Amino acid sequence: MLQVLFDALSLGSLYALGALGIALIFGVMRLVNFAHGDVIAFSVFALLWPSTDAVAIVFAGQMPWFLLIPFILAVGAGLSVLSEIVVFRRFRHASPATMMIASFALGFVIRYFLLMLFSSRPKSISLLPALSQPVEILGARMPLLQLITILATIVMLFALSVFVRKTRFGLEMRAAAENFTMARMLGVRANRVIMGAFALSGALAGAISIILGAQTGTADIQMGGAVMLMAFIATVIGGLGSLEGAVLAGFLLGAASVVMQTVLPPEARPFRDAFVYGAVILVLLFRPQGLISARGTKERV
Amino acid sequence: MIRTRLLTGLSALALTLTPMTGAMAEDADGNIVVGFATAETGFMEAYDKPAQDAAMIRIDEINAAGGLLGKQIKVVNADTKTDRAEGAKAGLSVLDAGADMVVVSCDYDFGAPAALTAESSGKVSFFLCAESIKAGVQGVGPHSFSASVLAAVQGATMAQWAYEKKEARDFYRLLDTSYVYNKGVCDGFDWMLPTLADAKLAGEDVFKNDDASIAAQISRIKALPKEPDAIMLCTMMPGAVSAIKQIRAAGINSMILNGSSVDGSYWLSAVPDLSNFYVPVQGSVYGDDPNPDVIAFNALYKEKTGGDPATQYTYPGYVMIDVWAKAVERAGSIDADAVVGELEKMDGEPTLFGPRTFTPELHHQNKARYLIAEVKDGKPGIVDEWTISEPVPMDALLK
Numbered sequence: 001m002l003q004v005l006f007d008a009l010s011l012g013s014l015y016a017l018g019a020l021g022i023a024l025i026f027g028v029m030r031l032v033n034f035a036h037g038d039v040i041a042f043s044v045f046a047l048l049w050p051s052t053d054a055v056a057i058v059f060a061g062q063m064p065w066f067l068l069i070p071f072i073l074a075v076g077a078g079l080s081v082l083s084e085i086v087v088f089r090r091f092r093h094a095s096p097a098t099m100m101i102a103s104f105a106l107g108f109v110i111r112y113f114l115l116m117l118f119s120s121r122p123k124s125i126s127l128l129p130a131l132s133q134p135v136e137i138l139g140a141r142m143p144l145l146q147l148i149t150i151l152a153t154i155v156m157l158f159a160l161s162v163f164v165r166k167t168r169f170g171l172e173m174r175a176a177a178e179n180f181t182m183a184r185m186l187g188v189r190a191n192r193v194i195m196g197a198f199a200l201s202g203a204l205a206g207a208i209s210i211i212l213g214a215q216t217g218t219a220d221i222q223m224g225g226a227v228m229l230m231a232f233i234a235t236v237i238g239g240l241g242s243l244e245g246a247v248l249a250g251f252l253l254g255a256a257s258v259v260m261q262t263v264l265p266p267e268a269r270p271f272r273d274a275f276v277y278g279a280v281i282l283v284l285l286f287r288p289q290g291l292i293s294a295r296g297t298k299e300r301v
Numbered sequence: 302m303i304r305t306r307l308l309t310g311l312s313a314l315a316l317t318l319t320p321m322t323g324a325m326a327e328d329a330d331g332n333i334v335v336g337f338a339t340a341e342t343g344f345m346e347a348y349d350k351p352a353q354d355a356a357m358i359r360i361d362e363i364n365a366a367g368g369l370l371g372k373q374i375k376v377v378n379a380d381t382k383t384d385r386a387e388g389a390k391a392g393l394s395v396l397d398a399g400a401d402m403v404v405v406s407c408d409y410d411f412g413a414p415a416a417l418t419a420e421s422s423g424k425v426s427f428f429l430c431a432e433s434i435k436a437g438v439q440g441v442g443p444h445s446f447s448a449s450v451l452a453a454v455q456g457a458t459m460a461q462w463a464y465e466k467k468e469a470r471d472f473y474r475l476l477d478t479s480y481v482y483n484k485g486v487c488d489g490f491d492w493m494l495p496t497l498a499d500a501k502l503a504g505e506d507v508f509k510n511d512d513a514s515i516a517a518q519i520s521r522i523k524a525l526p527k528e529p530d531a532i533m534l535c536t537m538m539p540g541a542v543s544a545i546k547q548i549r550a551a552g553i554n555s556m557i558l559n560g561s562s563v564d565g566s567y568w569l570s571a572v573p574d575l576s577n578f579y580v581p582v583q584g585s586v587y588g589d590d591p592n593p594d595v596i597a598f599n600a601l602y603k604e605k606t607g608g609d610p611a612t613q614y615t616y617p618g619y620v621m622i623d624v625w626a627k628a629v630e631r632a633g634s635i636d637a638d639a640v641v642g643e644l645e646k647m648d649g650e651p652t653l654f655g656p657r658t659f660t661p662e663l664h665h666q667n668k669a670r671y672l673i674a675e676v677k678d679g680k681p682g683i684v685d686e687w688t689i690s691e692p693v694p695m696d697a698l699l700k
Contacts, residue, residue: 003523007516014513027568053608055567120344122539124568134552143550146516160508212513216543217571223539226511261506269507270478 002140004262006039010146012207012254013153016247018231019238022202023246026235028197029178031088031099035107037228038114039079039202043209043217046075046116047124065128073206076112079110080202081195088198089191114221122220127213149211156207157247160200164243169196177241221236237283239290249291253280313342327636332375333368333635335622337404338415339429343383348407352429352448352618354606356404359622360597369626383404385414393636394417400424401635402625405502407614409433409440409481413589416441419601425624425637430617432560433481436700437664444637444642446659449614449623450583450666452560453693455594456535457493458581458671459558462687464497467556471503471521473529475544477536479510486560487535492697493689510540519551530556537562546572565612566681574679581671583620583654584615585683590672594653616654623652624659668692 018036025033047061047068058072087106091099131145140171166169169192175183184190208227213219234253237246255281260272268275283291337356339349360374368374377398379391392415395403397542404417405412407430419426420442428436428447430454436447463469474495477483494500501526506518522529532555536544541563546559549572557578564582569575584595586609598619601608610616627650628643631636644664649656655670673685 001522007520007580008515010379010516011514055534056570058570092394115344115567121347122542124539124542126570126573127321129573132546134550143547146514206672215547216539217546217568218539218542220539222511227513262521266505272507273509281411295663298671 001140003095004021005143006137006140006146006150008255008258009150009251010142012251013149014227014250015206015230015234015254016058016210016250017153017156017211018227018244018245019234019250020109020157021201022228022231022235023078023238023241023243024201024204027241027243028094028173028180028194029088029099029225030096030241031091031103032096032232032235033201033242034100034103034228035083035110036201036205036231038110039076039083039205039222040212040224040227041210041219041221042079042110042206043072043076044125044127044213044223045118045221046072047125047127047213047217048118050117050122050235052117052119056125058125061127065267068128069210072210073203076204076206077199077202080198080205084195084198099127111125118219118221122218123276124217125213125219138210141218145211145214146235148232149215150213151163152207156204162230165301173197221259233277233280235282237287237290242290242292245290249258253282274286307338321351332373333370333401333629334375334377334399334419335402335404336398336400337376337378338381338418339404339406340382340411343376343381344408345381345383345408346412347687349429350520351606351610351612351615352407352621353404354687355598355610355615355618356601356622357618358601358605359619359626363622363626365610368631369576370635371388373518374626380426381411381415383411385411385478388412388414389418391415394400396424401637402427402640404429404621408432409436412436413441416445420444422498422529423637425625425640429621430614433485434663434665438662439699442504443640443661446621447665448617448624450561450669450671451489451693453484453489453698454667454669454689455560455581455624455671455691456486456491457488457689458669458687459487459560460493460500461497462581462673462685463556463558463579463687464500466685466687467531469530469556470500470525471529472500473503473525473555475522475532475534475536476505476507476508477510477534477540477544478537480537481542482537482560482562483535488692488697488700490533490535492693503527503651508536508544510536512540515544517552519547519553520598521671522553523551529560531556534559536566536649537637541569542568544567545575545578549575550639557635560580561613562660564614569676569679569681570681576677576679576692581687582674582683583669584613584616585672585674586612586615587681587683588596588673589653589683591683592653593684617678620652620654620657624650624657662695667694667698 045296049057049059051057130192133144135144172193234249235246256276260275340346377395379394381391382387403426405415409431412428416426426445430449432449454505477488508515516671559580628640632639632645644659645661647659670688672683675684
């Protein structure tokens, strides 16, 4: 039972971090950033030296952990901010659908850039191997990484909520999320807020890539895709634009996935995701606005 | 309007294609033509290229020894761009260039469009390394073959070998449902397991290749009263690395068995000091093959391509040209039906990578000699050799 709880929390952490990254950007500019998954992949590949050989040439990945982790977070944040400056800024006044298509296009550009440098062959990397030790907690045995994932996510979520609630920048961001035009009129600098949101979102993508990289030992140009999809669904059921909702839904999705895997009979297990998505549809039927709907997105009369 | 234009276009296409389907025995210079409709770009390239390089080595050898039926073998290429629609076009393109035999992409799904094109022109086609029964009579047609060994044979080989040589009795089956290949490996395992006295299935579970975590599956293994002797893992890259890493990180030390898809040392850095891990391989890329000719082949491959073979999937390319050329030689012609007839007569035909058998029902290997590669303390090496006691039956293959 405890084991299931830990499994659910660790998978949920990944989805929650992903969902938060998407919700942050959606909040300030109504953009569903489908390039988020490719930022995740890019951050992992930043550790390798470009080569199309089967064997990965680890470059930046050899740094000690206290440099490595900030490095990946910075790479994610950097790429994300760069994509805002180069691409999304030009679409500021475009419709959300246009921006979404642009984000798809950007995702492809990033992916094919990686394909060009590294080839499509998944690379194996040993990222923070010390985390692959089993530890025992309250009778549940699990990899150290799983524990660290849960703890790190909780710390990050806590830090982020303090940041959003207690700092001026956080206040501006929340104001922008609620009513962007009004916030600008009241003196919130749009570029600064949007770039901040992209930087935070990118850093969250970097955090996911550290966890994924350490967990799977693989750098694959498509690796961000699966998490991105789940994270996107989490932001939708959480209520688009709502940060708390995204995190809550991320954890719920992770829990649903783990619980289904545990309780379904063997014959039904291959269709686990169908059950998970079925549950998602049910949630949306009863709460089309999401679990916690953001104030800014509500229809006004 | 558009529809009529499309129809006119299609009929025009059909008209231009008709003359091409006629028997075109050889090209204008009197050479025999082998057409490679394979991926030169896209993700399949990583799989097609090594096998194709190996095929070229055999073609060069044959040409150097005077050719086939006294003629030189000429090669034409067309890129499938790892795209199914492009695959059919690439097939047409090499047939157009006079191909007598069409080599198609490694994977069934990506190779089939070109193979079907060859089939409809009545030409022999070979999948570079497809391991599904569909890559042959069942999926493409009577002129289609695969150069590799069925996935089911790999699962059956590992089950029987672990039972006989490692005294494994409690098996756990962990299937990655993302690809048909994986199911094939587990189907072979499922067929073999009941034939092994007092071996039993301690449990089973499934996951998906891109699952971010298989923690729930691992918890189920750990909930067993006793750690299983062997885990039959039916998966492929890149999910395989992730699964193996997570199983070991959770402190499960059972023997892990898998199909050939995870052969190679390129991924071992991700699971430092991995031990007790076994895969079946057609030949060794680790320089310790029991057959010195394979070691010589590896050296030649390195000379031609600048690197050692990365995985055993290099070898089927060589086997493919080898058996096809022998069949052409025996038939005394490159007529497709005559060549197919000779190929189907092969029963335990010796090749550099073990004997090969083709029958009118099965253009694939349902039994094969495999070397067993073990990874111990992070180092791979060949430790044994195994051939399953009887071929995997058709009903297990068609499951």
